[in-house]
Amino acid sequence: MRRYLFPLVIGICGAAVLISLGLWQLRRLEWKEAYLAEIEARIGGTPAALATTFDPETDRFQPVAVAGRFTGDQLRVLSGVKGIGPGHRMIAGFETDTGRRILIDRGFLPQQAPGGTPPEGAVQVTGNLHWPREADEFTPDPDLKADLWFARDVPAMAAHLGTEPVLIVARQVSGDNGDVLPQPVDTSGIPNDHLEYALTWFGLTIVWLGMTALLMWRIRRKTV
Incomplete structure (x- = not known):
């Protein structure tokens, strides 16, 4: 034994x-x-007006609605969508009716699609606040001359375009958004x-x- x-x-x-x-x-x-x-419940909630202060942790995915105009400044983030192929996320500067400058993730533009210029004139954007955690020590530095980035780094992009470090991932953009396909936030990226x-x-x-x-x-x- x-x-x-x-x-x-x-x-x-x-x-x-x-x-x-x-x-x-x-x-x-x-x-x-x-x-x-x-x-999921927070993402699909009723959009609110843009607050004056933010906490990237507690305010992440908060639904918001803003009115204003795109500034014309825009950068591209290398990306891809399953079933479509490679392309770019179009991150544009936006000035609200109250004079605040923020970032709008307009969505995905396929590589072969023409245009991508932000809509002109007054528009309304509905979406969700987001501070993606995509950049790390292995992420290449952006090509600032070509406005080409390899990850959505909100503080760095905001500094480059002269906006607040606030990003709204668009769910809907009024006006002609061209061939840019909105890519609303969801929980698919959370493991x-x-x-x-x-x-x-x-x-x-x-x-x-x-x-x-x-x-x-x-x-x-x-x-x-």
């Missing part, structure tokens, strides 16, 4: 740890689903892999118990 004791204890303890990790991922899954439901992680831990538990049983069987063979 002493020969069985150590591998049995290791097998039970290891399985207990793996099961606890799987259960923790299930709790995380429950929390993430509630979090995503809250975000939710907790179920896969839980299944992985539970699968490892089965493997661990199987290896423990195999070891016990080999010990028994040696003692027979």
Whole structure:
């Protein structure tokens, strides 16, 4: 019996740890689903007027509506859309009726599509506030001469176009938006892999118990 004791204890303890990790991922899954439901409800809420101050964490995805004019300043962010192909997100400067200058993500312009010039005259934009976290240490520096960027970096883009560090991702733009296709914010970019992680831990538990049983069987063979 002493020969069985150590591998049995290791097998039970290891399985207990793996099961606890799987259960923790299930709790995380429950929390993430509630979090995503809250975000979806916020995204689809009634648009409000643009506030004077913002918190990139608490105000993220807040629906807003603004009226004003595009300034004519615009930059392109290298992007792509499944089923369409490569292209650019068009980020334009916008001056509201109250004189504030902000950024508008007008949407996606396919690479071969002509134009992309912002609408002229008075327009209304409905969308959601967003501060994307796309840039990291591996992101190339923008080509400022060509106004070509490789990630939506709101503070840097705002400094370049002389606006507040506020970005509205357009859901709807009145007037002629050309071939630019609005790309409203949604929760598709927020990872939710907790179920896969839980299944992985539970699968490892089965493997661990199987290896423990195999070891016990080999010990028994040696003692027979």
